[in-house]
Amino acid sequence: MPGYGVMPAAPRRSIGSALVAIVGAVVAAGLFVSVPADESGRVVEARPRADRAIExxxxxxxxxxxxxxxxxxxxxICDGLTRDVRAGMVETPDGCLIRLERELVEHATRIRACTPQLFATGREQQLHAAISLSYNIGWPSFCASTAAHRFRAGQWAAGCDAFAMWKKAGRPLRVVPGLVNRRRREIRICKAGLP
Known part of the structure; x- marks a missing residue:
């Protein structure tokens, strides 16, 4: 596919303090790993640091x-980013990380407004999965979704199961195997630790 480069192992970069402030270090680090994996298949390591940044x-x-x-x-461009992207645009690895954090912060902020229940202690796995789903389908769709309605009602497992509804894309809509697999991964993350 045109437009990609195979990058050698890169130096560690610190980012994420804005995201950590909203979702915590563990969720932020998890998102910096799972979103690139789901969006582009890229393998990324992310570790929280003492200064509330993510390496x-x-x-x-x-x-x-x-x-x-x-x-x-x-x-x-980058890891599934579409905001302000146009033909011929080229980004740097640091620019991609900055864009990724900005998008994750936007989604986390919007999810906090529409499903504050996800920000309760002990809901880190559900929050991680919800932000991942939102990143893929858009926060307006997430906030209006069956998953969000169920989370607001405290129906945690049922909310996680509702992710499976989001498996279609294109015109006309059709089931996309990659989305089916992504939803399965998100559901596994979402249900981790639930009874």
Missing amino acids: VRHVAGRQYLAAYRDIVGIWT
């Missing part, structure tokens, strides 16, 4: 530094 290191896989059209034709 992130690209380990393997393609990093999409040049804009490309995704499966449904939307201009995309």
Whole structure:
């Protein structure tokens, strides 16, 4: 696919203090790992630091530094980012990390407003999964979703199960195997630790 480069193992970069302030270090580090894996197949290591930042290191896989059209034709860059992306755009690895954090902060902030129940102590796995789903489907869709309604009602397992509804894309809508697999991973994360 045009628009990607295979990057050697990169130096560690610190980022994420804004995201840590909203979701905590464990959820932030988890998102810096799971979103690139789900969006581009990229392997990333992320570790919380004492200064409330996240140490992130690209380990393997393609990093999409040049804009490309995704499966449904939307201009995309980095790890599934579509905001302000246009043909011919090229980003740096640091720029991709900054964009990723900005998007994750946006989604976390919107989810906090529409499903504050996810920010209760002990809901870190459900919060991680919800932000991952929101990143993929958009926060307006997440906030109006059956999953969000169930979370607001305290129906945690049922909320996690509702992620499976989001498996279609394109025009006309069709089931996308990659989305089916992503939803399965998100459901596993979401249900971790639930009775």
